[in-house]
Amino acid sequence: MPELPEVEVVRAGLEPAVSGALITGVEVFDTRSLKRHSALEGRFESLLEGRRMLAAVRRGKFLWFPLSVGETPGAQALVAHLGMSGQVLLRTPGTAEEGLLRIRLQIEHPEHGEFWVNFVDQRIFGSMAVDRLVPTADGAAGGYSGFDGGRMLGDALALVPGQVAHIARDPLDPAFDEKTFLAALARKRTGIKRALLDQTLISGIGNIYADESLWAARVHYEHPADRLPRARARELLTEVRLVLEKALAEGGTSFDAQYVNVNGASGYFSHCLNAYGQQGKPCPRCGTPIVREAFMNRSSHLCPRCQRPFRARATRAGAVAPVTPA
DNA sequence: ACGATGGCCTGCGAGC
DNA sequence: TGCTCGCAGGCCATCG
Numbered sequence: 001m002p003e004l005p006e007v008e009v010v011r012a013g014l015e016p017a018v019s020g021a022l023i024t025g026v027e028v029f030d031t032r033s034l035k036r037h038s039a040l041e042g043r044f045e046s047l048l049e050g051r052r053m054l055a056a057v058r059r060g061k062f063l064w065f066p067l068s069v070g071e072t073p074g075a076q077a078l079v080a081h082l083g084m085s086g087q088v089l090l091r092t093p094g095t096a097e098e099g100l101l102r103i104r105l106q107i108e109h110p111e112h113g114e115f116w117v118n119f120v121d122q123r124i125f126g127s128m129a130v131d132r133l134v135p136t137a138d139g140a141a142g143g144y145s146g147f148d149g150g151r152m153l154g155d156a157l158a159l160v161p162g163q164v165a166h167i168a169r170d171p172l173d174p175a176f177d178e179k180t181f182l183a184a185l186a187r188k189r190t191g192i193k194r195a196l197l198d199q200t201l202i203s204g205i206g207n208i209y210a211d212e213s214l215w216a217a218r219v220h221y222e223h224p225a226d227r228l229p230r231a232r233a234r235e236l237l238t239e240v241r242l243v244l245e246k247a248l249a250e251g252g253t254s255f256d257a258q259y260v261n262v263n264g265a266s267g268y269f270s271h272c273l274n275a276y277g278q279q280g281k282p283c284p285r286c287g288t289p290i291v292r293e294a295f296m297n298r299s300s301h302l303c304p305r306c307q308r309p310f311r312a313r314a315t316r317a318g319a320v321a322p323v324t325p326a
Numbered sequence: 327a328c329g330a331t332g333g334c335c336t337g338c339g340a341g342c
Numbered sequence: 343t344g345c346t347c348g349c350a351g352g353c354c355a356t357c358g
Contacts, residue, residue: 001351032335036353061352083352084335100336123335125352190329199353207351297332298351331357342346 060203
């Protein structure tokens with residue numbers, strides 16, 4: 001279940017291998033993995049063969065690799081999303097292949113020689129596509145890359161693939177606008193967890209880190225987003241960042257080898273989870289057993305003592321005032 | 327316009 | 343033992 005930290009581990013692993021790499025061949029074994037590729041853009045294979053990838057960039061859970069035209073940056077990028085079970089693996093040519101291989105790029109790199117980039121995806125929630133780059137709305141770099149201290153080739157490449165443009169910046173992005181996020185959150189008439197999972201508000205958070213952040217901030221997942229006091233919302237955002245940064249430092253969370261980093265080694269960090277998947281175990285803070293509740297055909301994990309449900313309270317005037325458990 | 331919901335997928339484990 | 347069924351949750355089209 002790759003979320004921001006897992007995708008960043010993949011990005012960082014791919015960056016040195018794909019930057020400057022020439023794509024000499026493309027094999028698509030399952031066209032369902034091209035569901036986000038528009039035929040209007042052209043044939044996927046033809047758009048890639050003979051072009052170079054210039055960098056590895058990430059916004060939230062989206063990855064992309066700007067493509068060159070000749071020796072100069074072009075107007076397109078190879079976009080990858082790992083979905084639930086996607087992996088991007090670097091392999092020596094001739095390596096016997098996994099049965100779930102969907103797409104293979106044959107690569108020739110000026111320093112690293114020939115290798116394969118294998119897109120493996122069991123459940124095909126992920127995808128690859130070639131997409132047009134468009135200018136970012138705020139003029140900042142499109143996403144995170146290792147170039148130029150996190151800004152790809154300076155702000156000159158303030159570009160983002162069209163299909164990623166609607167995705168908000170993630171909370172680790174230097175250009176993430178905290179005020180805009182808090183204002184949008186205050187307008188959201190939905191539960192706080194839904195809002196955290198809404199990639200157009202804030203990106204990179206999935207079910208695992210949503211539960212972990214809410215536990216850390218002691219906020220109930222159904223707390224109305226627009227009733228969360230600004231100070232509490234700011235605390236929650238701080239916890240989101242801490243949780244993501246901690247996971248990143250640990251190399252990403254993994255389950256059942258679904259998530260595998262770029263070299264094929266399993267990630268870890270699952271032993272550090274406080275709430276997600278911890279139902280029945282004592283809350284690390286107060287000892288109350290963690291519970292799991294149905295949520296959006298999924299589940300939420302929380303401490304029923306630390307994370308009390310929101311209760312509206314009537315005032316003397318009869319109006320309803322928000323009460324937020326501390 | 328915005329919030330909620332269903333569909334896409336398949337390996338695996340629980341339960342009969 | 344072998345089968346069925348439900349679960350995992352990313353994103354997006356569609357519905358209300």
